Amino acid sequence: MSDDDRSRELLDLIRTRLTAEGLEPGRSLDDDAIREIVDDAIQAPSSFNIQHWRFIAVRKSEDRERLAAASYGQRQVADCAVTFIVLGDLRGIEKLPEAMRRAVEAGALSERKAEGWIRSAEAIYADQQLARDEAIRSCSLAVMNLMHSAEARGMGTGVLIGFDPAAVKREFGIPERYLPVMLVTVGWPVRVGQQRKPRFSVDEVLCFDRCGFDPD
Amino acid sequence: MSDDDRSRELLDLIRTRLTAEGLEPGRSLDDDAIREIVDDAIQAPSSFNIQHWRFIAVRKSEDRERLAAASYGQRQVADCAVTFIVLGDLRGIEKLPEAMRRAVEAGALSERKAEGWIRSAEAIYADQQLARDEAIRSCSLAVMNLMHSAEARGMGTGVLIGFDPAAVKREFGIPERYLPVMLVTVGWPVRVGQQRKPRFSVDEVLCFDRCGFDPD
Numbered sequence: 001m002s003d004d005d006r007s008r009e010l011l012d013l014i015r016t017r018l019t020a021e022g023l024e025p026g027r028s029l030d031d032d033a034i035r036e037i038v039d040d041a042i043q044a045p046s047s048f049n050i051q052h053w054r055f056i057a058v059r060k061s062e063d064r065e066r067l068a069a070a071s072y073g074q075r076q077v078a079d080c081a082v083t084f085i086v087l088g089d090l091r092g093i094e095k096l097p098e099a100m101r102r103a104v105e106a107g108a109l110s111e112r113k114a115e116g117w118i119r120s121a122e123a124i125y126a127d128q129q130l131a132r133d134e135a136i137r138s139c140s141l142a143v144m145n146l147m148h149s150a151e152a153r154g155m156g157t158g159v160l161i162g163f164d165p166a167a168v169k170r171e172f173g174i175p176e177r178y179l180p181v182m183l184v185t186v187g188w189p190v191r192v193g194q195q196r197k198p199r200f201s202v203d204e205v206l207c208f209d210r211c212g213f214d215p216d
Numbered sequence: 217m218s219d220d221d222r223s224r225e226l227l228d229l230i231r232t233r234l235t236a237e238g239l240e241p242g243r244s245l246d247d248d249a250i251r252e253i254v255d256d257a258i259q260a261p262s263s264f265n266i267q268h269w270r271f272i273a274v275r276k277s278e279d280r281e282r283l284a285a286a287s288y289g290q291r292q293v294a295d296c297a298v299t300f301i302v303l304g305d306l307r308g309i310e311k312l313p314e315a316m317r318r319a320v321e322a323g324a325l326s327e328r329k330a331e332g333w334i335r336s337a338e339a340i341y342a343d344q345q346l347a348r349d350e351a352i353r354s355c356s357l358a359v360m361n362l363m364h365s366a367e368a369r370g371m372g373t374g375v376l377i378g379f380d381p382a383a384v385k386r387e388f389g390i391p392e393r394y395l396p397v398m399l400v401t402v403g404w405p406v407r408v409g410q411q412r413k414p415r416f417s418v419d420e421v422l423c424f425d426r427c428g429f430d431p432d
């Protein structure tokens with residue numbers, strides 16, 4: 001086990017984070033800061049490096065009000081610095097040849113391996129359910145990165161799945177191929193004394209060697 | 217923007233991480249360390265705090281060989297310290313009343329709010345597709361936490377979705393209700409000079425205010 005500062009600081013952040021229920025309304029975040037946070041988010045891994053993730057940064061208060069209305073009136077969507085609509089590209093596979101071209105160019109992958117990856121990925125993601133699964137999976141990995149990045153910069157974050165996807169798509173001009181996977185609020189925390197919701201214990205969610213969880 | 221050590225150390229880790237293609241075979245990880253990493257992973261947020269995630273830590277070399285065979289022979293599944301089979305409970309909603317009972321007991325939520333959450337969650341997750349979506353979403357958030365936790369401790373990690381779910385379920389006694397979402401390898405990195413695969417640029421995956429991504 002490493003016991004250096006890098007370890008302690010990060011582990012402390014992972015262990016103490018909580019969904020910020022109160023963020024400061026009216027304090028914005030500049031576009032460069034938004035870009036930096038997204039740039040951290042997209043360092044997450046994804047299947048074949050397809051990178052299904054897309055982000056809409058909803059900056060303006062009136063737009064966040066519309067988004068809050070499409071989220072059953074949840075105020076935190078409006079009362080923050082920026083809310084990200086995180087989209088999974090259900091046809092992400094179509095961008096894989098371009099991603100692979102750049103990886104080969106950067107010397108991260110051989111041309112032969114890249115061709116093999118494209119063939120395998122196309123076979124897998126012809127299945128619409130698997131394409132949806134991966135869009136959600138890679139977006140979620142990126143979102144956890146996004147939250148850590150914002151929190152390391154002193155901000156608070158919250159993730160929401162309680163919204164009407166059809167309304168969000170209509171209000172923000174989102175084409176059919178993009179699945180709204182989550183909303184992530186980012187801003188400066190104002191509420192104090194909020195309590196973390198307890199988790200099931202490690203031994204309730206961890207088995208060794210073989211599955212020992214409830215069959216039914 | 218915060219510019220303290222906590223910020224720098226974590227951001228450095230987020231930006232430099234890569235999937236470890238080479239992990240030291242034969243060097244194990246003790247059970248307490250496995251528990252610590254999982255305990256960090258499960259600090260991730262989840263829908264209504266349902267916590268769909270479950271983990272099987274595959275410790276023994278012969279078990280990881282079976283898992284590698286169910287993963288189209290991918291060697292990294294066997295050649296590491298531990299491989300986690302990350303499972304999403306498709307019937308996670310059934311555990312929500314217990315999670316809520318504990319949250320109320322801990323003072324993190326009022327009884328009235330907890331009852332409202334249970335009703336809302338039951339209405340949403342009666343839809344099997346949404347239950348599957350959330351199982352994948354919350355597992356993935358936890359997995360990114362798990363990787364950061366292991367990496368902060370000096371380990372390397374890799375995430376794999378290339379496996380035969382039916383074979384994995386059969387080999388490890390996994391009941392129907394648990395969806396194998398990912399495999400995560402953890403161990404000590406041995407290969408050096410590996411290159412990160414380039415990401416699409418921020419401006420290719422980020423829009424402001426409104427969706428401007430390819431409609432087709």
